Amino acid sequence: MESAGAPTDQRSVRIEKMNTLRDAGILPYAERFEKTHMLAEAKVLADGTKPVRAAGRVIAVRGFGKLTFCHLLDFSGTMQFALQKNKLSGQFELFMKTVDMGDFVGIEGEIITTRTGEKTIDVSSWTFLAKSLRPLPEKFHGLTDQELVYRRRYLDLITSPEHMDRFKKRTQIIRTIRQFLDKNDFMEIDTPVLANKACGALAKPFITHHNALDIDVFLRIAPETYLKRAIAGGFERVYEFARCFRNEGLDASHLPDFTLLEYYCAYWNYEDNMNFTEQLIKHLLATVSGGLTLTYGGTQVSFDGAWPRISFRDLILKDCGIDINTCATKEDLLAQIKAKGIAFEGDVDIAHAGRGNLVDLLYKKVSRPALINPVFVIHHPLDLSPLARKNDANPQVVDRFQLVVNGWEIVNAYSELVDPLDQAQRFEEQARARAHGDLEAMEVDNDFLLCMEYGMPPISGWGMGIDRVVALLTNAPNLRDVVLFPLMRPE
RNA sequence: GCACCAUUAGCUCAGCUGGUAGAGCAACUGACUCUUAAUCAGUAGGUCUCAGGUUCGAAUCCUGAAUGGUGUACCA
Known part of the structure; x- marks a missing residue:
């Protein structure tokens, strides 16, 4: 009563x-x-x-x-x-x-x-x-409100075993990769998250302030240049699961902080690296998914067989009939694009894009979406890759590859640029682009240049977005679904 | 950034052309020794996201805001 x-x-x-x-x-x-x-x-x-x-x-x-x-x-x-x-x-x-x-x-x-x-x-x-002072979500439906799923992940984990399994699998994926790298004599090292320069990628950084030193510092956008310093110091195979931060839009495939795995191997070139990548990913699939095929959002993806390797130029030529090698300038290329009747979305800034960026836009428009099964896309335009080694036969392109799966760039890697004079020139070009308003262009990193002047061996380096790989392997529709506590606006 | 959608009980959701708010689970009281979304009887629970407006009257219509989702463009 x-x-x-x-x-x-x-x-x-x-x-x-x-x-x-x-x-x-x-x-x-x-x-x-x-x-x-x-x-x-x-x-x-x-x-x-x-x-x-x-x-x-x-x-x-x-x-x-x-x-x-x-x-x-x-x-x-x-x-x-x-x-x-x-x-x-x-x-x-x-x-x-x-x-x-x-x-x-x-x-x-x-x-x-x-x-x-x-x-x-x-x-x-x-x-x-x-004692629990609050009732759990209703047992049959669990939490379905996406906002509550993200804000109160602990409740989601209690009521949705399949979500808990996804996070267990994330750990298994990372563990599998780590063991594979360790077995191949790579060493896991730590490099700074707070740095004086936001270097190693083309992206807008988060800026914060160090009180005692009274300087602004950047949260890293990539670990690349520090890992290369480690190679200069005598390490031959290093890797890092690097939490990185980019101050850009966030959507289903972009997070403000995300996990980027990078490794660097002295004396390899990008082709050695492609061979290793194929072994690594196939090992990962076999271990974690028990086979070389997976289904993502209704799309069948097969990792079986040798993965094709195709150059930027050949890919674009095949998909729209434009040979970028015959377009020496941005204007030539633009004329070809017009002639083929290819239109970009309204708010794409063609006026300010350089030739390299335009090639990249064209690739993303006509080629990338159709790449479902793994493909190595190689030989990117020079000005998109300020830290990559020029191809010896064609200095307009670099010895670089991206592994594309399901239309996503999963891996980005290249033969590293180790020539300090060439690197200085590339930085200057980036600085010019910055001066013209490209906030994503790199700053000159003199400390890194100094390191390079002392000499670096041949290196091939490699980066993979862990969150995207986990999303692909766990059939997660949004990257937030593979991060336990994604950033939300305060309630 | 732009467009569209959503927001009602702790959770999952109804609520039609404007007429004082409904269910299931959870909770409370009681029955029950093989259930598993247990069942049965009863009880309680609401600033209908927020702020304005229209109206005799707004959860419902209009305007704005907040938060989230989806799509789209750029960056991994």
């Missing part, structure tokens, strides 16, 4: 239950609990096994008067447990009076199989471990 002043909202009711526990001499937040089994392990034990001690969150309660079935959730999964009044006496009533869905409990009991064939822990004693 509800008296006039009794609490009605669920939080107050739960706080009341904590008082009931305290009155019974029980702390609502216990100090520790010793487990013998994860639930996934307990589930495969033979009937009669005891004692089995497990702990987790109560996610379902079905009471039958003197018998109650519950489901417990731990990191390994869920399992049913049963409480019988005639075996527990007062402990049975205490459970019914004080335990809500969402609370943590520890249980000890014996493995049985119920009439409906479900492995169950028949509880002989239980321990209150932690």
